[in-house]
Amino acid sequence: MANVRLVDWNGNEAADSASVPTVHVEYGSAQR
Template structure:
């Protein structure tokens, strides 16, 4: 991703797997792009304004523009984050440059 992409997709959402299969859906009012992974390999569907997929272990990162509209995560039973300790952690960082050594 170029410096120009940092300006057009200046924000970062990180999903950290908890070791339990979980699903996620992310919607933004701008554009969203998967970072550092192959969407086909990761079974991640990314459109202009949303991303959805599954995560068990590891980290999924997406850069986006605009504001976060919605994040929905559920564990393998379909139980949402607020009611299940097994859903992944989600971190949202606004205005994070890709060149920030603490981020990548």
């Protein structure tokens, strides 16, 4: 799931660095 850092939930490339950590945090929470 390394692509999680590069893409958001919609599968779009996360150009905004601010969106990267947000998606990563939410994904980690959902996994747990």
